[in-house]
Amino acid sequence: MMSAVNDTKFNSAVFLLTGIPGQEDVHLWISxxxxxxxVISIVGNSVILFIIKTDPSLHEPMxxxxxxxxxTDLGLSIATMPTTLGIFLFNSREISLGACFAQLFFIHSLSFTESSVLLLMAFDRFVAICNPYASILTLPRIAKMGLVLVLRGVAVIFPLPFLLKQFRYCRANxxxxxxxxxxxxxxxxxxxIRVNYIYGLFLTFFTVGLDSLLICLSYVMILKTALSVTSHAECLRALNTCVSHLCAVLLFYTPEIGLAVIHRFGNSSSHLLQILLGYISLLVPPLINPIVVSSLSASSAGYVGVEPYCVLDSYI
Incomplete structure (x- = not known):
């Protein structure tokens, strides 16, 4: 009889999502x-896509x-919106296991994809400053890069829902x-859960961690190249094209890495801190990135680049 209960535990179980503990009475106002x-995230990112698609002069790598x-920002907003607004507007906390696994698949795969995009943008900044722009980043190469980064984001997360599906959930839900x-x-x-724990830790270090390390390396090389320019004005102009992207990088990686560390190693940390970092990591970048990328476009408009000296040349 006990075995039958355990076997049906998985099929009937649901998870209860959490809004902001202790603030249930004002959830409607928080909504x-x-x-x-x-609304701002979806409209802002949709406008950016519409403008880039309709203006042929913007069909360039950057x-x-x-x-x-x-x-990716649109995808993250859409993936988290139903459950988040469901809690604050309708106090709907329950989510089935299948829906939960599907949601975490899209959230994590899109997060890893966004990390890859930020890495490509760092490389784009480096190429724009150091090399003839179109000679390296041609449209066919960009299409291949985009396909690879999407496949990477999907492939590394694909096993997780199936691993989670094998577990029995008999603890607090x-x-x-x-x-x-x-x-x-x-x-x-x-x-x-040792396999999930080790695999999740591996993904954190060798996707988000590796991408952030390569971005740092790109900016070290950008800084070295910019400082080699004799003209102080050109140096500042070159670095100015990177400021907005750096803001987007910090906005994405700081809460993302912090949340991963707290979940795995910070058992004694404040629960409110976990919730706050969670909202920042998934809600703030899609909200702020349209502003950031608009600034990036403005600072890069008409930028020709510095003299054709490049640190990368010494490695080729």
Whole structure:
């Protein structure tokens, strides 16, 4: 009889999502800024995609990368919006296991894809400053890069829902966020989660961690190249094209890495801190990136580049 209960536990179980603990009475008021954030994110990124698509003069590498960033931001907003607004507007906390696994798949795959896009944008900044622009980043190469980064984001996350599906969930089913994350869901299992733990840690270090390291390396090389320019004005102009992208990088990686570390190593940390970092990591970048990329486009408009000296030349 006990075995039958355990066997049916998985099929009937649901997770309970969390809004902001202790603020349930004002969830309806809290929903107002969340609704505004989602509307601004969706409209802002949609406008960027529309402008880039309809203006032939913007069919260049930099703007194609911006459109990739806008698509991933739209995806993240759409993936988190139903459950987040469901909690704050209708107090709908329950989510089935299947829906939860699907949501975490899209959230994590889109997050890794956005990390790849930011890496490509860093490389784009380096090429724009150091080399003839179109000689390296041709449209066919950009299309291949985009396909590869999407496949990477999907492939590395694809095993996770199937691994989670094998577990029995007999512990407290209350999740820490208003959406599903792998590191949060796996802690609710009463099975051996070592494979998920090690694989999740591997993904964090060798996707987000590696991408952030390569971005730092790109900017070290950009800085070295810019400082080699004799003209102080050209040096500042070159570095100015990177400021907006750096803001987008910091906005994405700081809460993303912080949340991953807290979930795995910060068991004694404040639960409110986890919730705050979760909202920042998934809601703020899609909201701010349209502003950031508009600034990036403005600062890069008409930029010809510095003299054809490049640090990369010494490595070729």
């Amino acid at each position: 107002i800024p969340f609704c505004l954030m989602y 703007y194609i990368f911006l459109s990739m960033l806008a698509v 209350v999740l820490s966020h208003s959406y599903c994350l792998h590191q949060d869901v796996m802690k609710r299992a009463c099975s051996d």
